[in-house]
Amino acid sequence: MTISKFSLTLTAVALSLSAFNANAVPRTGNEHVIRYDRGGYVIDYAIDMLKMEKSRRLVKFAGRCDSACTIYLGLNKAQTCITTAAKFGFHLPFGSDRRGNQVAASFMMKKYPKWVHKWLEASGGLSAKLKVMPYSYASQYIKPCEGRTNMTQQASF
Template sequence: MKRTAGIARTVSIALAALATTAVTAGAVSEAPSFYTVRNDHGGVIVDYAIKAAQLEQTGQTVKFAGRCDSACTLYLGISEDQLCVTPSARFGFHLPFGSSSQGNRFATTYLLKKYPRWVIGWLRDNGGLNRNLKVMPYEYVSQHIRPCDTQVTDL
C-alpha cells in the first residue's frame, strides 16, 4: 500500500510542477493551437498524464489522426471541446502493466477515473480492460468527439 501511495504522490507532485511550469511558460510564449496524435503506441502513464494536463491547460486542440493505444488514451480525458478526430483515428485499450501488481492496480484506477463516461461504457460493453488490446473504432468515437475541421493543420 505504501508503494501505491508513493506512486499517487509522485503523480500529484509531477502534475503540480507541470501546472507551475505551464503558467510560467504561458507568460513567455504561446503554444501551437493543435497537437496531432498519430500512431502513438503509448508508454509510461505518468508521462501521458503530465502531457494531457499540459495540453488541457494550454487549451490546445488534440487532433487524433491515427492509432492512439495504451497510455495515449489518457488524452480522451481532456475536455471534449479540445478534441477532434479524423476517420483514421482508432483507440487501443488494455490493462496497464509494469513494475508491480500494486502499481498496475493504481494505474488502472487512474485511467478509469480519467476516461469520460462514454469510454467507460464502451469498455464495459466490450468486456472491460484485460491483457488483450481492444480497439475502439472511429465510427464509435465520432459519436462523442467532433470531427476535425479540414482547416486543422498537422503540427
C-alpha cells in the same frame, strides 16, 4: 503495505489534475496531432495531459492512439477532434509493481468520459489483451477535425 514511488507520484498528479480548473487558463499553443502513438508510462501521459489542459492545445486524433495515449480522451470535448483514421487501443496497465498498475488503471478510468466506460463495459472491460475502439464509435462523441483551427484562433475573449 508498501506503496511504490510510482504510485505516490501518480496519485500526486491525479490530485493536481482533478484540482485544476482549465477554464481559468488562457488558450494558447499549437495543435498536437496523434497519428501513431503506442503509449508508454501513464505518469508521462498524465503530465502531458496537464500541460495540454493548461495550454488548451487542440488534440487531433488522426491515427492510432493506444494504451496510455487514450488518457487524452479525458480532455475537454472542445479541445479534441477526430479524423476517420483514428482508433483507440485499451488494455490493463503493466510495467510497474502490482499496486502501481492498479493505481495507473484507477487513474485512467477516472479520467475517461462516460462514453469510454460504456464502450469498455460492452467490450468486456479492460484486460491484458488490447481492445480497439473504432472510429465509428468514437466519432459519435468527438467532433470531426475538418475545418477545425487551433484553439488560439477559436478563443473568444
